[in-house]
Amino acid sequence: MEPTGAERDRPGTALGLDQGRTEGEGRMPERFADPGLPPHVSRSADLGEHAARRAERQVAALFGISMVATVIFLVAYFAIDQNTYRFVPGIGQANLSNIVLGVTLGLSLLCIGLGAVHWAKTLMPDTEVTEARHPQRSSDDARAEAVETIMAGADASQLARRPLIKYMLGGALGLFALPLGLQLAGSLGPLPQAELSTTFWRKGMRLVRDPELTPIKASDVTIGSVFHVMPEGIDKSHDFLEEKGKAAVLLMRLNPDDIKIAKERDWGHDGIVAYSKICTHVGCPVGLYEQQTHHLLCPCHQSTFDVTEDCKVIFGPAHRPLPQLKITVDAEGYLVADSAFREAVGPSFWERG
Amino acid sequence: MSTTATPKGAAGLRAKDAKPVSAKGGGLAGWVDDRTGAAKPLSYLLKKVFPDHWSFMLGEIAMFSLVILLLTGTFLTFWFVPSAGEVIYNGSYVPLKGIAMSEAFRSTVDISFDVRGGLIMRQIHHWAALMFTVSITVHMFRVFFTGAFRKPREINWVIGTVLSLLAINEGFTGYSLPDDLLSGTGLRAAEGFMQSVPVVGSYLAYAIFGGAFPGEAIIPRLYTTHVLLLPAIIVGLFTAHIVLVAVHKHTQYPGPGKTNDNVVGYPMMPVYMAKAGGFFFIVFGITTLMAALVTINPIWLYGPYDPSPVTAGSQPDWYMGFADGALRMFPGFFEFTVFGFTLSLNVFIPSLVVMPLLYGIAGAYPFIESWVTGDKREHHLLDRPRNAPARTGLGVMAISFYLILFFAAGDDLMAIKLGLSVNDILRAFQILLIVVPPLAYWVTKRICLSLQRRDRDLALHGRETGRLVRTAEGKFFEVHQPLPEHELWALVQHESGKPLQLTATVDANGVRRPGAFKERLRGKVSSFYFADSVDPVTPAELAAAHHDGAAHEAIEAPQEDAGQWVGQLHGGADERPETDAYAPHEHQHDHDHEVDPDPTTAR
Ligand code: HEM
Ligand code: FES
Numbered sequence: 001m002e003p004t005g006a007e008r009d010r011p012g013t014a015l016g017l018d019q020g021r022t023e024g025e026g027r028m029p030e031r032f033a034d035p036g037l038p039p040h041v042s043r044s045a046d047l048g049e050h051a052a053r054r055a056e057r058q059v060a061a062l063f064g065i066s067m068v069a070t071v072i073f074l075v076a077y078f079a080i081d082q083n084t085y086r087f088v089p090g091i092g093q094a095n096l097s098n099i100v101l102g103v104t105l106g107l108s109l110l111c112i113g114l115g116a117v118h119w120a121k122t123l124m125p126d127t128e129v130t131e132a133r134h135p136q137r138s139s140d141d142a143r144a145e146a147v148e149t150i151m152a153g154a155d156a157s158q159l160a161r162r163p164l165i166k167y168m169l170g171g172a173l174g175l176f177a178l179p180l181g182l183q184l185a186g187s188l189g190p191l192p193q194a195e196l197s198t199t200f201w202r203k204g205m206r207l208v209r210d211p212e213l214t215p216i217k218a219s220d221v222t223i224g225s226v227f228h229v230m231p232e233g234i235d236k237s238h239d240f241l242e243e244k245g246k247a248a249v250l251l252m253r254l255n256p257d258d259i260k261i262a263k264e265r266d267w268g269h270d271g272i273v274a275y276s277k278i279c280t281h282v283g284c285p286v287g288l289y290e291q292q293t294h295h296l297l298c299p300c301h302q303s304t305f306d307v308t309e310d311c312k313v314i315f316g317p318a319h320r321p322l323p324q325l326k327i328t329v330d331a332e333g334y335l336v337a338d339s340a341f342r343e344a345v346g347p348s349f350w351e352r353g
Numbered sequence: 354m355s356t357t358a359t360p361k362g363a364a365g366l367r368a369k370d371a372k373p374v375s376a377k378g379g380g381l382a383g384w385v386d387d388r389t390g391a392a393k394p395l396s397y398l399l400k401k402v403f404p405d406h407w408s409f410m411l412g413e414i415a416m417f418s419l420v421i422l423l424l425t426g427t428f429l430t431f432w433f434v435p436s437a438g439e440v441i442y443n444g445s446y447v448p449l450k451g452i453a454m455s456e457a458f459r460s461t462v463d464i465s466f467d468v469r470g471g472l473i474m475r476q477i478h479h480w481a482a483l484m485f486t487v488s489i490t491v492h493m494f495r496v497f498f499t500g501a502f503r504k505p506r507e508i509n510w511v512i513g514t515v516l517s518l519l520a521i522n523e524g525f526t527g528y529s530l531p532d533d534l535l536s537g538t539g540l541r542a543a544e545g546f547m548q549s550v551p552v553v554g555s556y557l558a559y560a561i562f563g564g565a566f567p568g569e570a571i572i573p574r575l576y577t578t579h580v581l582l583l584p585a586i587i588v589g590l591f592t593a594h595i596v597l598v599a600v601h602k603h604t605q606y607p608g609p610g611k612t613n614d615n616v617v618g619y620p621m622m623p624v625y626m627a628k629a630g631g632f633f634f635i636v637f638g639i640t641t642l643m644a645a646l647v648t649i650n651p652i653w654l655y656g657p658y659d660p661s662p663v664t665a666g667s668q669p670d671w672y673m674g675f676a677d678g679a680l681r682m683f684p685g686f687f688e689f690t691v692f693g694f695t696l697s698l699n700v701f702i703p704s705l706v707v708m709p710l711l712y713g714i715a716g717a718y719p720f721i722e723s724w725v726t727g728d729k730r731e732h733h734l735l736d737r738p739r740n741a742p743a744r745t746g747l748g749v750m751a752i753s754f755y756l757i758l759f760f761a762a763g764d765d766l767m768a769i770k771l772g773l774s775v776n777d778i779l780r781a782f783q784i785l786l787i788v789v790p791p792l793a794y795w796v797t798k799r800i801c802l803s804l805q806r807r808d809r810d811l812a813l814h815g816r817e818t819g820r821l822v823r824t825a826e827g828k829f830f831e832v833h834q835p836l837p838e839h840e841l842w843a844l845v846q847h848e849s850g851k852p853l854q855l856t857a858t859v860d861a862n863g864v865r866r867p868g869a870f871k872e873r874l875r876g877k878v879s880s881f882y883f884a885d886s887v888d889p890v891t892p893a894e895l896a897a898a899h900h901d902g903a904a905h906e907a908i909e910a911p912q913e914d915a916g917q918w919v920g921q922l923h924g925g926a927d928e929r930p931e932t933d934a935y936a937p938h939e940h941q942h943d944h945d946h947e948v949d950p951d952p953t954t955a956r
Binding site for chain 1: 400401402445466467469470472473476477505538541542544545546548549550551552553554555556558559560561562563564565566567568570600601602609610611612613614615616617618619620623624627628630631632633634635636637638639640641642644645646659660661662663664677680681682683684685686687688694695696697699700703704731733764765775776779838839841842845846889890891892
């Protein structure tokens with residue numbers, strides 16, 4: 001690829017790949033010369049003792065304010081009750097102790113800092129100093145010596161002459177981390193069992209309100225209303241929070257004609273349907289129900305599920321519909337589960353199928 | 354490494370040092386030096402020169418915030434109880450009385466209401482964490498845009514990238530500790546991320562949480578990670594980072610007298626010590642004032658964690674925003690079921706791949722750039738961002754990408770504030786994410802190039818004086834004053850990159866040389882970087898520009914004598930076409946740039 005004439009005429013065209021960007025040797029255009037450091041400009045405090053005095057007083061005053069602020073902090077620590085609330089303009093009702101302690105501590109620190117910087121800027125020398133740099137790499141001799149030392153050491157240890165030692169050492173060093181790793185990996189947690197795919201729900205369990213835990217009659221559920229639901233007896237469960245995190249359910253009543261999927265209608269009761277509240281994205285509780293559109297919205301990343309279409313995802317990053325809980329009513333007219341969840345609730349995982 | 358040193362007798366050993374210390378430096382200092390020999394390294398350190406520039410304080414803010422974090426964090430450990438054990442609250446914050454919660458949550462509420470001065474410590478700690486992450490990020494930008502990552506500082510850049518990644522994870526583990534409703538929801542999501550890992554996801558989640566979510570193990574584990582594991586690594590790496598800054602000596606901005614072989618600035622003792630030491634107190638003071646006046650993370654309002662209540666409008670700390678945004682934007686159809694197994698790429702990629710990938714690219718950048726430019730020299734003079742248009746463009750492109758992810762995490766808040774539908778806003782973000790970064794690259798590069806041209810113009814023609822002069826022919830000109838040499842230097846000192854060119858992809862027999870593809874790629878990327886580079890003005894060009902102005906010099910001559918308006922005229926109707934300024938003058942070096950594929954004819 002020979003440079004074209006035009007390319008060649010441009011100032012400083014292409015270099016060969018093998019040349020890299022080396023400077024000097026006349027390859028780069030002639031350059032300006034560095035004029036050197038500009039002359040020093042004196043500050044007022046350098047010129048007159050009067051200005052210097054003023055600077056001195058300012059620095060001292062800042063350190064003084066700091067001390068005063070510290071003293072106020074010490075007093076306020078004892079004097080102001082922890083739970084006194086006062087109206088502070090611009091903030092509103094605020095914890096007085098926090099404000100006074102914070103402001104005094106802040107001022108005490110800030111004024112030390114401002115004083116020191118002001119001192120440095122007005123009174124300390126401001127002539128710039130030059131220090132030489134040296135290339136980072138060691139000299140060839142030093143490098144050679146290092147290599148030699150290492151080689152001599154390796155030689156002296158007879159590592160090269162006795163390969164058996166080399167390989168056995170390599171093996172031992174390679175393996176010694178395994179027990180440590182195994183201990184950690186093996187003992188951190190139990191292997192996931194069916195747990196991930198099952199919930200507290202069983203056939204015949206009543207649906208109860210969350211958090212009151214009172215049972216729900218089918219007649220209580222009016223069209224457009226939404227109930228946050230738990231399985232009956234979950235509060236007796238040993239792993240309360242863990243079970244709660246999987247068993248949470250939303251209960252809604254739709255006009256049966258609005259339900260577009262036959263299975264959804266069959267698994268419900270008279271337009272009342274129950275769906276897992278745990279988002280199939282990464283597991284936030286889905287909880288915003290839009291009555292008009294029958295959409296459920298997850299507050300975490302806005303996945304939107306359409307309750308009229310078996311809670312399929314109509315927007316957002318989730319992929320799977322919310323699992324439906326099959327429900328019916330018992331003899332007393334209370335809503336009960338007609339079966340456990342038939343699939344895993346919550347976020348996806350490899351073996352959920 | 355004096356393996357050849359001959360052993361001396363005990364008496365002769367270091368005879369010089371063993372003499373009693375002279376009057377100066379006796380006392381305690383002398384006692385210590387007798388035992389450590391610290392005087393020499395100390396005086397070296399105290400004389401060390403640091404260049405001064407506001408942008409060098411960004412790293413200092415990070416450093417000082419880290420100190421504040423370690424300090425206030427230690428305070429918090431005295432009262433915080435890292436346990437998920439259930440208790441009933443009975444402290445002085447009335448609205449929570451009688452409510453079941455974890456010990457972790459209760460102790461955090463206690464620190465806020467029942468430990469005197471506890472709230473201010475908590476709030477300083479959280480504000481400092483935000484300050485830390487912000488300053489690291491901006492510090493990283495400054496290092497990037499000025500090319501401070503170039504040889505010999507690549508290692509420090511990589512250390513920095515790791516620090517930044519660790520810092521945001523340190524932040525995440527920190528704000529997950531109080532076990533409030535928001536942080537619990539964050540952990541719930543984190544568990545979902547882990548489950549999404551192909552094949553081993555559920556095992557990973559069970560290992561980390563010690564069983565099913567939430568379990569009792571995660572809070573103590575987070576605690577150890579947050580107060581011991583990550584801080585130890587961060588402090589270790591940070592120490593290495595600072596030692597390397599000292600070893601390399603800080604870079605400096607180009608300017609008269611500042612070369613690649615020197616460092617110009619103030620000595621450690623006293624100036625830099627007073628400035629940096631003072632600055633520590635300023636950062637600490639400002640953080641404390643913010644903590645006093647602006648409430649942060651009022652966990653008592655959120656309540657204890659419970660997996661079923663809904664948390665609308667929940668937002669993570671800012672530095673996790675980009676990951677949250679990525680999660681929101683990544684479409685659900687990336688989840689597949691293959692042979693009965695679920696592959697949840699819609700979660701796995703944005704939550705666990707994007708972050709390491711972005712950081713990996715950032716960490717690799719110095720090596721990519723030096724491969725592309727073929728530049729293996731040491732650089733201690735910083736680039737002005739405009740003088741590296743492609744790099745600056747790439748940097749802005751990366752920032753725009755990051756910012757779009759970041760803002761997408763607020764799509765729900767925007768929807769409420771602006772009264773728009775979340776769906777539309779998210780769609781818009783998805784489109785912006787694809788469209789804006791390349792556009793940002795292009796626009797930035799154009800801006801850099803035009804700034805460079807303006808610099809050229811200024812160097813060639815000097816500064817406008819605002820004084821109009823009428824020529825004998827009735828034309829108007831503005832008098833231009835040439836730049837003083839110190840100012841001129843700033844505009845002409847840099848070098849502009851040149852695209853590398855292929856030597857030859859085939860050998861003499863027409864056979865492809867090995868590695869030809871790689872070289873062609875490298876040539877392409879190199880011309881992407883440098884094809885339209887603008888060269889700094891050379892003395893010859895300046896001389897030519899002066900020469901062009903000679904026609905009017907006669908008019909100026911009297912004033913020149915008066916020492917008032919030194920310079921040439923330029924402007925008005927007689928302005929030279931812009932292209933002219935870049936037209937080839939006599940380039941005695943042209944032949945030097947020529948690359949001849951046939952080595953026999955070269956020189
Ligand atoms: C824990 C977080 C960090 C701390 C406390 C820290 C602190 C510092 C300090 C105090 C300096 C010297 C002053 C300055 O140039 O600003 C510095 C320099 C430097 N930092 Fe950082 N930094 C951190 C993170 C990073 C990151 C994220 C990067 C980039 C990926 C980075 C890359 C560099 C480089 C290359 C230098 C040398 C700059 C020069 O000499 O011009 N650092 N750092
Ligand atoms: S958890 Fe529901 S959308 Fe992400």
